[in-house]
Amino acid sequence: MPDRRDTRGRDLERASAPKTLSATKLRWGLLIAALGAILAATVTMTVAGFDTDKVEAHQPGAAPVVRDKEFSSAAQGDCLTWSKPDRSDLVKVNCADKHLFEVAGVIDLSAYPGREFAEGTRHPDSLRMTELRDEHCVTAVQKYLGGRFDPRGKFMVNVMSPSPAGWQHGDRTLRCGVQVAATTASPATTGSLVDSDQSKVNAVGTCLGINQNLPTDPVDCAQPHSVEIVGTVDLSTNFTGGPPSESEQDKFVEAECNRLSGDYLGSPDAIRNKTLTLFFDYLEPASWLAGSHKLDCWLGKGADREGFATVVGSARGEILIDGQAPVPPPNSGRSTPAPLPGAAPLPPQPQPR
Numbered sequence: 001m002p003d004r005r006d007t008r009g010r011d012l013e014r015a016s017a018p019k020t021l022s023a024t025k026l027r028w029g030l031l032i033a034a035l036g037a038i039l040a041a042t043v044t045m046t047v048a049g050f051d052t053d054k055v056e057a058h059q060p061g062a063a064p065v066v067r068d069k070e071f072s073s074a075a076q077g078d079c080l081t082w083s084k085p086d087r088s089d090l091v092k093v094n095c096a097d098k099h100l101f102e103v104a105g106v107i108d109l110s111a112y113p114g115r116e117f118a119e120g121t122r123h124p125d126s127l128r129m130t131e132l133r134d135e136h137c138v139t140a141v142q143k144y145l146g147g148r149f150d151p152r153g154k155f156m157v158n159v160m161s162p163s164p165a166g167w168q169h170g171d172r173t174l175r176c177g178v179q180v181a182a183t184t185a186s187p188a189t190t191g192s193l194v195d196s197d198q199s200k201v202n203a204v205g206t207c208l209g210i211n212q213n214l215p216t217d218p219v220d221c222a223q224p225h226s227v228e229i230v231g232t233v234d235l236s237t238n239f240t241g242g243p244p245s246e247s248e249q250d251k252f253v254e255a256e257c258n259r260l261s262g263d264y265l266g267s268p269d270a271i272r273n274k275t276l277t278l279f280f281d282y283l284e285p286a287s288w289l290a291g292s293h294k295l296d297c298w299l300g301k302g303a304d305r306e307g308f309a310t311v312v313g314s315a316r317g318e319i320l321i322d323g324q325a326p327v328p329p330p331n332s333g334r335s336t337p338a339p340l341p342g343a344a345p346l347p348p349q350p351q352p353r
């Protein structure tokens with residue numbers, strides 16, 4: 001298999017000319033962005049169900065602290081939410097309402113072999129919690145969804161643990177589940193994952209932020225960003241049955257994204273005049289079989305270095321690319337230089353017959 005980093009690098013060097021990049025040109029960048037989201041979420045949530053610095057120590061023999069009651073009674077299919085940074089106001093809510101975490105399974109560490117989680121042991125650190133997530137929660141989520149979890153979709157697998165106070169009191173249960181994948185704090189979602197479309201798509205008009213030349217979470221388009229969503233393509237309108245091949249997807253999605261971008265911008269020449277590039281990805285078989293059938297059409301610009309240039313402003317209006325206003329290329333493909341002061345007038349240009 002060719003090195004996609006090299007392929008993508010060469011393509012993005014040529015991205016100053018307006019064009020559409022097919023799936024293979026974008027996929028490596030999306031993979032890096034997805035890995036970044038997972039790593040960031042690992043830091044922000046898998047350490048524990050609660051902020052370990054803001055929960056007081058629990059005295060042996062006392063009743064369990066109130067803040068753990070909702071967590072400790074959460075079962076498969078329950079949805080949880082909170083508003084405080086330390087998650088001390090965690091509550092169970094109807095999954096139809098906004099929530100931050102859906103429980104897919106409960107893991108009892110007291111049944112774990114050995115004495116690692118026995119009475120009197122310390123709360124696992126973030127590295128161990130990440131290992132426990134990978135050991136137990138990926139399987140739990142797949143089982144919860146009947147094997148139909150999209151590993152590159154809108155949601156990611158995660159784990160919550162008792163607070164340090166609850167742990168000291170003897171609670172050894174983990175909650176495996178899912179949350180919206182994000183590079184910072186996960187946004188709320190509505191509806192159970194069991195009934196949700198897992199396609200990783202955004203509302204048309206959304207702009208994705210930029211960090212180290214790669215897309216991040218949605219931001220206001222007036223802020224620095226990498227790409228703008230100009231349309232969403234539903235591949236199930238054209239393909240039925242098994243997963244379509246990459247070449248079949250490319251042909252269909254490219255045509256649809258070109259049409260949708262023209263509708264979004266109001267002119268088929270707008271992409272060219274703004275020196276932007278249309279990007280789209282590809283649905284892998286695992287995503288297709290999990291029920292994800294939609295892809296976003298992204299409008300951005302490849303950077304001179306690998307990745308995306310920084311855009312400010314919506315492509316529907318005035319934009320800056322890396323701090324500069326775009327200069328539309330001449331229609332003829334060549335520009336006529338302005339005459340030097342005092343030079344003789346340029347000869348008249350031949351007129352078309």
